[in-house]
Amino acid sequence: MGSARKASLAAAVPLVILLALLSWKVVNRDEVEGAFAPSTLDGKRAPTLEGTTLDGAMYSLDNDRGSWVVVNFFATWCPPCVLEHPELIKFAQRHLATGDRRVVSVIFGGPQEAALARTFFDRNGGSWPVVIDPTGIVAVDYAVAKVPESILVAPSGFVYGKIRGGVTADALDAIISEAETMTGGS
Amino acid sequence: MVLSRLVRQVLWILAVAALVAIFALAGRGDSLLPTNEERVEALAEQFACPECSGQSVAQSNAAVAQNIERAVTELVNGGASDEQIRARITDRFGEQVSLVPASSGVVGLVWVIPVVVGLVALAAIAAVLLRWRRDVGAQGKASPADRALVEAFLAERIELTETDQP
Numbered sequence: 001m002g003s004a005r006k007a008s009l010a011a012a013v014p015l016v017i018l019l020a021l022l023s024w025k026v027v028n029r030d031e032v033e034g035a036f037a038p039s040t041l042d043g044k045r046a047p048t049l050e051g052t053t054l055d056g057a058m059y060s061l062d063n064d065r066g067s068w069v070v071v072n073f074f075a076t077w078c079p080p081c082v083l084e085h086p087e088l089i090k091f092a093q094r095h096l097a098t099g100d101r102r103v104v105s106v107i108f109g110g111p112q113e114a115a116l117a118r119t120f121f122d123r124n125g126g127s128w129p130v131v132i133d134p135t136g137i138v139a140v141d142y143a144v145a146k147v148p149e150s151i152l153v154a155p156s157g158f159v160y161g162k163i164r165g166g167v168t169a170d171a172l173d174a175i176i177s178e179a180e181t182m183t184g185g186s
Numbered sequence: 187m188v189l190s191r192l193v194r195q196v197l198w199i200l201a202v203a204a205l206v207a208i209f210a211l212a213g214r215g216d217s218l219l220p221t222n223e224e225r226v227e228a229l230a231e232q233f234a235c236p237e238c239s240g241q242s243v244a245q246s247n248a249a250v251a252q253n254i255e256r257a258v259t260e261l262v263n264g265g266a267s268d269e270q271i272r273a274r275i276t277d278r279f280g281e282q283v284s285l286v287p288a289s290s291g292v293v294g295l296v297w298v299i300p301v302v303v304g305l306v307a308l309a310a311i312a313a314v315l316l317r318w319r320r321d322v323g324a325q326g327k328a329s330p331a332d333r334a335l336v337e338a339f340l341a342e343r344i345e346l347t348e349t350d351q352p
Contacts (some may be wrong), residue, residue, distance in 0.1 A: 040280055075249060108253045136257035143278040145236035145250055 032152065034084075034165035038174060040143055041151065041159040046069050046071070047141035049106070049130040054118050059104065059129045061153065068101040069153040075107060075143045076116045081148040084166035085124050089170035090145070092128050101176060103128040108139045152176065154183070222262050229271055230255045230261070232286045235277050 041047070049061035049071060061069060072088060074081035088103055095101040107117045107130060114132050122131060133139055143153055144164075150167050152160040152175065160179050163171075219342065220228065230244035235251040243251045243258075261271050276284050328336075 042242055043226065108249075108256075135260040136253035136255075137260055139250075139253050140257040140275060140278055144253075154293070 027028040034163035034167045039162040046153045054130040070153040072105045076120045080166040087168045108133040
């Protein structure tokens with residue numbers, strides 16, 4: 001009886017540890033890697049995205065029609081955003097020559113956030129447009145619930161899906177390639 | 187007669203209530219319509235912060251909540267109606283972000299049911315009162331049988347009185 005109880009305990013301990021690890025992984029999934037999740041925008045025309053970039057230029061999502069666009073909402077104070085940044089650089093550089101897949105970042109907030117973002121890009125690199133959303137309306141229209149979030153806009157200008165949490169270059173390419181296979185490239 | 191007295195009482199109560207309402211509204215002066223700030227505050231209370239649990243946009247300090255409040259401010263200042271703003275935000279974040287039940291569909295029943303229950307209760311009270319009044323009225327009136335009894339009693343008494351007189 002005693003040995004049976006010890007055996008049960010011995011079996012239960014690793015099981016509990018495994019469950020705890022799995023729970024931790026689920027809870028922190030967004031911190032580690034982004035989750036491709038359904039959103040209210042899926043299949044709809046991408047909301048208007050126009051505005052001034054950190055460089056002072058004007059950006060319009062419509063001008064990127066014909067390419068896949070990763071609309072990335074981020075903040076300099078958010079650790080997963082900092083973690084995903086090198087991956088976005090990798091993704092952008094991978095498609096720089098062809099221009100078939102692009103990145104545009106959006107920051108919401110006032111001049112202070114814009115200044116912090118400018119410093120962040122100067123320090124960490126990244127040459128894609130960073131649109132300032134001072135009113136917050138763009139983030140609302142894209143239903144941003146937590147940064148970082150990346151919305152994948154198809155070449156047709158329609159939203160394909162949303163990734164909640166940090167992204168990786170390989171994951172972005174895999175999702176887009178799969179979408180191209182399913183939709184025939186549009 | 188009784189009914190007209192009741193109607194007069196109800197009219198007096200309504201008149202007093204109307205006067206109170208007029209004074210209350212007059213006391214508010216120019217602020218009959220909410221200011222933009224008041225509208226933003228009210229709207230921010232009506233949306234749940236999508237990032238936090240159990241907090242409204244107005245209560246939360248989360249960046250996303252503050253951003254939604256900023257967007258609401260922009261939309262209010264831009265001339266959008268409360269309904270347009272509600273529609274825009276629930277369209278994006280889903281109906282679950284709304285802390286105010288919808289006025290249509292099954293959810294809209296939460297507005298209708300209390301009104302219906304209140305009306306039914308009022309009708310029931312009115313019916314009981316009318317019935318009670320009718321019963322009291324009926325009890326106060328003598329039936330022909332009662333009258334006959336009284337007449338017979340009086341007649342008998344008169345006879346006795348006359349017989350007793352010397």
